[in-house]
Amino acid sequence: MKGQQQLKKSKVVKIDSRKSWEHHITNATNKGYPVMVHFSAYWCMPSIAMNHFFQQLASTYQNVLFLNVDVDEVKEVASKLEIKAIPTFCLMNGGAPVDKIVGANPDELRKRINCFIHQKHSPKSV
Template identity: 80%
Template sequence: MKGQQRLKKSKVVKIDSKESWEHHITNATNKGFPALVHFSAYWCMPSIAMNPYFEELASTYQDVVFLNVDVDEVKEVASKLEIKATPTFLLMNGGATVDKIVGANPHEIRKRINYFIHQSHPHKSM
């Protein structure tokens, strides 16, 4: 157990209220960072299965804000963004949705983040 780095602070922010949502989306917008949001539910096995992958993405992409929203806990946000299934992943920029991925598809999520970052910042390479 000695030397294990398993206790690293998560880079995924758990959203627990509409106010928390607005704060983090505004913060990402002000920094010029896109946000990738995982809309999940504690009872949804595919959502739970995506959590470690979402954490890995958050560690990989430093200039992307990663948020996790439980659709049952923050119904107002999920409803406003028309989330109809879990897991759903929204890629947002400037507070607006630019891409939506429904279902647990790690490859597609990474592909779309790379595409978005390349389109937004052609000079950066990932």
């Protein structure tokens, strides 16, 4: 029972196919939500170490879709977005990448997403 509750709490969607990727990116784009993607691998210790922090970010930013892509499971997506190292975090808007953070750097990740969210929601100066 506890495990089921934990699963429900997760705000990060695990992508397991190109079709799943396209579905979630299209939905987020149609709703105007930015997307933060964690490109990871089950064997990469820095990726695993970032999972908990990534979950925390997902709980903090309700209007951002958080996705996790294992580069070995969904090679097409990783290749298309030119992911060369893991972990890589990719911030997307309108279905296109707008920022990329390579490496396990929680402070930089939080800073970049904060900047993007504030930029997006701040009034445009004339």
